[in-house]
Amino acid sequence: MRVATILAASCAMLAAPAALAAVGPKPPIDDKVATARWIVANTRWAFIATIAHDRPGSPFNNVISTANITMPSTGHQGVPVFYTSAMDASSKDIAVNNNVSLGLSEAQLGLCGEDGSDDVPDPESPLCARLVLSGRFMNVSSTDRDAAVTQLFTEHPEMKSWPTGHDWLVSYLQLDQIWLIDTFGGASIVPPEVYWAWNPSH
Ligand SMILES: *[C@@H]1O[C@H](CO)[C@@H](O)[C@H](O)[C@H]1NC(C)=O
Ligand SMILES: *[C@@H]1O[C@H](CO)[C@@H](O)[C@H](O)[C@H]1NC(C)=O
Numbered sequence: 696m697r698v699a700t701i702l703a704a705s706c707a708m709l710a711a712p713a714a715l716a717a718v719g720p721k722p723p724i725d726d727k728v729a730t731a732r733w734i735v736a737n738t739r740w741a742f743i744a745t746i747a748h749d750r751p752g753s754p755f756n757n758v759i760s761t762a763n764i765t766m767p768s769t770g771h772q773g774v775p776v777f778y779t780s781a782m783d784a785s786s787k788d789i790a791v792n793n794n795v796s797l798g799l800s801e802a803q804l805g806l807c808g809e810d811g812s813d814d815v816p817d818p819e820s821p822l823c824a825r826l827v828l829s830g831r832f833m834n835v836s837s838t839d840r841d842a843a844v845t846q847l848f849t850e851h852p853e854m855k856s857w858p859t860g861h862d863w864l865v866s867y868l869q870l871d872q873i874w875l876i877d878t879f880g881g882a883s884i885v886p887p888e889v890y891w892a893w894n895p896s897h
């Protein structure tokens with residue numbers, strides 16, 4: 696069973712589209728920081744939850760494309776960045792309250808049970824790693840803008856041809872909570888300072 700799981704996982708990795716460059720194998724379950732950074736590095740989209748501007752007190756959840764950069768202004772690594780239209784529903788929420796939360800799953804990498812197979816964990820199983828990043832959705836500064844746009848357009852080439860006149864914003868997530876489940880026993884909280892400073896070569 697364990698071997699089958701590993702084989703299924705490696706095959707899924709090999710079958711991933713070329714554009715989704717895998718950044719190393721899944722880290723061990725006791726390495727929470729590495730696992731959080733691994734999910735962020737290997738996913739190119741997320742669900743973003745906001746507080747709905749038109750339905751007070753209710754959450755709104757939407758898809759958003761992502762890239763991760765090292766911020767030139769702070770040296771923070773693994774920072775999610777975004778290219779969104781001010782006309783989007785989530786942008787209208789953010790204009791009122793920029794507290795957001797990003798939902799990410801190992802299932803996005805094809806490593807969990809979206810084919811109904813019981814050889815790999817179900818997306819809701821604690822063994823299918825899930826990460827919720829909360830914080831403030833912020834405009835990038837002029838110092839960070841080039842790095843963010845370059846990485847976004849590299850990971851999402853179609854963005855380059857999106858129509859002008861849609862009030863495109865370049866933003867980043869200023870993290871205040873990193874919540875991770877990758878095994879049984881409840882969630883782990885990774886301090887942002889530890890997440891930002893973690894070096895992939897370690
Ligand atoms: C994205 O994150 C991974 C792992 O944290 C890192 O290796 C990679 O360099 C990051 N990408 C950029 C453009 O900084
Ligand atoms: C955003 O979240 C922070 C931290 O939880 C909280 O202190 C602040 O009041 C929130 N802002 C709004 C506008 O809800």
Ligand SMILES: *[C@@H]1O[C@H](CO)[C@@H](O)[C@H](O)[C@H]1NC(C)=O
Nearest residue numbers: 781789790793832833834864
């Ligand atoms: C981000 O930039 C847009 C466009 O300049 C502006 O309308 C918006 O208020 C800014 N958001 C924040 C949080 O400063």
